[in-house]
Amino acid sequence: MSDVATPSWAEAIDWSSPDWFDQLAAVKDDEHYTTSSPTGPSKWGLLYEPIPESGGPFGGRNQALAVLCGMYRSKRVPFDVALPVIQQWNRDYCQPPLPEREVHNLVGRAWVQWAEGKGSDMTPEEARGETVPIEFLTLSDMERVEKEIGAMHWLLENVLPEGGLVYLSAPPAGAKTWVMMDLIRAFVTGSAWLEKYQVQPRNVLWIDEEMGVRKSLPRLRKLGIDTETKGLWYTNKAGVKFDNPQHVNAIKKFVEEHEIGCICVDSLTRVHNMDEDKNSQMRYLFQQFSYFLDMNVMMLLTHHNRKKGAESDVRHEQMRGAGDIAAMADCAYSIDKVGHMFRLTTTKGRLVAEEDQISVDFMVEDNEMKTQTRLYEVDPIVKARQRTLDTERRILDALLSGEKNINDLRKAVGGRASDVNKVASDMADSGVLSLRMDGQKKIYRLADDDTDEAAY
Helix, strand or coil: CCCCCCCHHHHCCCCCCCCHHHHHHHCCCCCCCCCCCCCCHHHHHHHHCCEECECCCCCEHHHHHHHHHHHHHHCCCCHHHHHHHHHHHHHHHEECCCCHHHHHHHHHHHHHHHHCCCCCCCCHHHHCCCCCCCCCCCHHHHHHHHHHHCCCCEEECCCEECCCEEEEEECCCCCHHHHHHHHHHHHHHCCEECCCEECCCCEEEEEECCCCHHHHHHHHHHCCCCCCCCCEEEEECCCCCCCCHHHHHHHHHHHHHHCEEEEEEECHHHCCCCCCCCHHHHHHHHHHHHHHHCCCCEEEEEEEECCCCCCCCCHHHHECCCHHHHHCCCEEEEEEEECCEEEEEEEEECCCCHHHCCEEEEEEEECCCCCCEEEEECCHHHHHHHHHHHHHHHHHHHHCCCCEEHHHHHHHHCCCHHHHHHHHHHHHHCCCEEEEEECCEEEEEECCCCCCHHHC
């Protein structure tokens, strides 16, 4: 069987050299490159010494091969690039070399297991059965670590954590993109989100795989964002995939160069080629997100709710897909339609005490010329009036089919019985409804109904 051809860039690298990784990192072409770095070349040096059939530092060729696969996977080298290099490594260092077909099968299995979240990137220490000692910290040690890595910060207190993974979910037409865009406006202009919450200004990268420029730009203009606004960058339905190493590396480089503090993704389902119903594949996807979180970049992702809601009473489980989607989030927020308003509520906030979680009713409102759009919190008086208007509308809809006693009317309208009783009574007092008594039971109908007036 003929050997698999080694790519030209791999032939230029001296894999036996202690600085092999520097050579690998320096090689870039149109299709394959990597920019991450290991803890040090000496960690992998034993791979480039003769590997016996059994024994040795790895306990044999197969274990050494597993370590090599882990090394390449940790560098996110694509399978078709890594395979010929590993085949060459097998010929050069394994004594005797493993059969080529066996290497192909072992490497393929390693890549599949890793993609499914079932395999780890094995280190030489792990292959030798060595374990990393557990470090037990005192409070002083904890303070030292905090100084090294930085304290916890918020872009919006108790709502948007710096370096956190945040979800915004809603049913279709649930205003989630409007809410995300209003947050972008707040970040890049230094103004308040929903005209209430003051956020820390940050540069934003918006990865838009849903609407595109033709739909998103008019919305930005209506929110008051124009060419004079600085700090916003945008990808126009560019096919960004976070399970593509090249895309991840390109975004990392851009984030560093432009000091991005927030990445907004619309939407989760558009930025990967994996199965959202499989926890293992979602865990792999979130490993890619972690590169940005470790850079103290907050990631805000819009996501869709299940069509019929969640069977669980846990609110964040309304989000579509595997449970690990919500499990990986630091904070999650859901938007529900409430009459003519929307309600934004915390559905998961593991960094926030329950009493500090938010619930805000807001409106999305155009001006008369429809040239400007506002998203703003609705104050309690307006909310009460809006609830009354919604109840009035439902009562009128229910009575279109004919008169109803108060019990049937409450069932048809829904909501709190006390609200229906009061609103129906007020509508009768104002002449919108007609009321008659049947014993102790109230009977309502529309005031302009053509039914027999003699009964009233």
